[in-house]
Amino acid sequence: MSYLDYSVERVPTGWRKVLYLNWPLVFLVTAVSCIGFLMLYSVSGGDIDRWAMPQMERFVAGMAIMFGLAFVPIWFWRSIAVVAYVICVLLLVGVEVMGHVGMGAQRWLVLGPIRIQPSELTKIAFVMTLAAYYDWLPIEKVSRPLWVLIPVLLILTPTALVLMQPDLGTSIMLIAGGGIVMFAAGVSLWYFGAVIAIVVGLITAVMESRGTDWQLLHEYQFKRIDTFLDPGSDPLGAGYNIMQAQIALGSGGWSGRGFMQGTQSRLNFLPEKHTDFIFTSLAEEFGFVGAGTLLMLYVLILGFCLHSALTNRDRFASLMTIGIAGTFFLYFSINMATVMGMLPAKGSPLPLVSYGGTSLMILLMGFGILQSAHVHRPR
């Protein structure tokens, strides 16, 4: 279906688009971000300039970008999907060649004053490409092996590049995000069963490879796995974060210790209290009420996204929405599961709450495209 097929005359134009935005979603995103500002203020010990203020500035900029993107017709994204994908792959190669090594991994690409993390951009671009692919592909061919192989390659190319950085977390996110789009597009369930079987096999192989010449992961990644399996084994080393996070989180109780009263995070037990472990501070200071509220807000955001996808008859827009919402879901569930000790610590931010410019910008860009899909849906 080309853009000529849309009932263009019935799609809102100009400033009237404002009326057709998914406003509940805008408010929910703002609400979650506000929780983020509050927590950043708290973990900085009341120093607003440390984290809260820069984050607010980026949020304002990100919201502007979101509204800007919402006004761009959705069919524009479909037409540039392939170009965006190619650029992202090139950027990932660029990181490999000349990237800045930070935190033991090459993730940043420095272009003059701008530092970009191409792996974050890729998350959006390749969802876009997959959605465009399935929009183009006749439905009856969706599950044919050859037509399944193409999206698999589309997913694995950037994944392989990200894995070389090495960034296991993002690689898994990319595979899972792509999987969600393929799943929504209607690829036969048998394929997914097969992939899960292969993954289980691979994990076994990786664990077996430890200590041999063909070791498949870095030692620090193995350590994280160990720690995950038994955090008590090394409470002062790698398991330290997880132990302290759980103690902080659990000690919050029903209503928490009160704003700015968190002891664990205040005493610097938590080294990454403003990024990956911010959820523990929220849970400690506002208890189950606070943590549960945040979880509910996330569920509501997810709900509005999926509802928007279900009511959109345009296949590209619908798949795009599902892909972005799916990535969002992966983000917050992986982060929460990590700090609660259900997954190995792997350094993933809590979406819209953790301190960090790139992650916030990319999320708001994603929501911008999602809004665009909502505004320009066929009527």
Add this chain to the structure above:
Amino acid sequence: MRKSQREIAESSRLISRRVLMLGVIQAAVISTLGLKLRSMQLEHAEEYRMLSDGNSIKIRLLPPARGLILDRNGTVIAGNEQNYRVTLTREDAGDISTVVARLRRIIPMNDRQAAELITEIRRRSAVTPVMVADRLTWQEFSSIALNAPALPGVTPESGLSRSYPRAGDFSHVLGYVGPVSDFDLSKIENPDPVLRLPEFQLGKIGMEAKLEEPLRGKAGSRRVEVNSAGREMRELSRQEGQQGATVQTTMDARLQNYAAQRLGNESAAAVVIDVTNGDIVAISSSPGFDPNKFVRGISSTDYKELMQHDHRPLADKTVQGAYPPGSTFKMVTLLAGLEAGVINPGSRFFCPGYIQVAGRRFHCWSKGGHGTVDAVRSLEQSCDVYYYELAQKVGIDRIAAMARRMGIGVRHDLPMSAITEGIAPDRAWKMARYKQEWQVGDSINASIGQGYVLASPLQLAVMAARVATGKEVIPRLVRAIDGVVQPVPEFADLGINPLHLRTARGGMDAVMNGSHGTARRARIVAPEWQMAGKTGTSQVRNITAAERARGVISNDQLPWNRRDHALFVCFAPYEMPRYAVSVVVEHGGGGSAVAAPIARDILLFALADGLPPLSAYPDGERAKVEEMWSKMNLMPEPASKTARAKA
């Protein structure tokens, strides 16, 4: 490529089904998260709360070493010394009285102290270490360490404590540090946690207080594993703190030492300023006190003695003391008159010994009068009537404005406590202060630095420096912080006619070197150090008509605290000024007899950078000076300088 309606419907149906399945999976994941949260925060909250409160890993702060304070040549004037102390933790001690009794066999402690200590230990939390004694000798310290098995809960520790190697020389300017009190904490918003350490010391007064921030440094931390009783088991990691910044002052320790000894037991103050850059090379208030006593916790008898001393050793007279400047103020009045154009350097007034104004008689200090007096002579002989006449012509507002230009009545910003602004009174000031009109008599009093005029010794030194240079010399005390030399500003020109300045300086020269100079006896005879100065004697009481009728009583016959203040300001060398000095001796008597010799001696020491050759003194003074030197216990010359001199 166009999609049919059928295809669109098919796509929507497929997506709906898959989204539903996705939704179910996501709902399952989120439910798991929610349940885990519920389990941790609601069902097991108590366990985690206990773990959190009794966390077996504690962060202990490492207090930073306080920054050193140096003199201009690098001599340490405030440093840190090793301090051995002993703490006791109730939890581990068991029977406290037994342990304390055993401790008393090693550390001398009277019954009252022991009782107080036991109360203090019982009052504090069982796991908090309480300081038992500090500043132990190495012998006491090691014998406690040796007897550790018999002294459960007792921990010998060593740390740093402030010390002032020059004792009383710098007591007022440096101030001192002391333990952090609750009152101190209440004044600080969001206090640094290191302030809560029991042994931590905070700048209380003087430079120690004013430069607290750079001097304090940054605390380090250690992560230690503690057992359930709170006792450290082992250190896990350590992050060293950062020592406070080293502050190099502009003061010269040897000159400061000389000045302190020269002032002796007088209640007095002396300030020496390098006029070329505003460096305060000495700033001494006498009598001093030993700041080390305050660091260690001064005993009540010592403190009472300091408080009751009638010479007020705790007051910093150099910047806190505001005195009527007396005749040292005459340069200000003279310059105000010359600049206003109401007189010129050659203008004369006739001094019959007094003038009659508004029905009141104002006396010159010389009963017989000075006859015809011009500007230079008015300073040389310190004729009062000249200034009475001048004040009526020029008016108080212009005198006050000139005083402020010269640094009197304005606050000089130095890192010292309670710096006074002094008073340069004018009409508006009197109206605001007393709701009264300014009277001619007020101007006449002010013209010779009496009445409402008040200046600190620092301000008088600044005035002398400004007269000497014609520039707006700004005093400073800090030369460098952490090796970063503070820039010396290019001083602005005061904008006073050079001829007028030369007249004032010529008058000051005549005071010392003129045949009738009031301070001729205190002159310097070495031509390369030729000195110019001005005496001042300021009354602290009104002479009643009855007293005057009986004849003015000489100072010696009065009780000490009713005698006149003796003041002196000076600079040298006359041709190319280097140092300006002010000296105020409270109730010292006459400026020329008491203050001028002190100022001269300090000035000579500064110029010679050590004891000057006797040949710089007038013949008649040499024997007296030599005797005075023999009684002094001066700081030795720095080794490097002796070596340089030999080479």
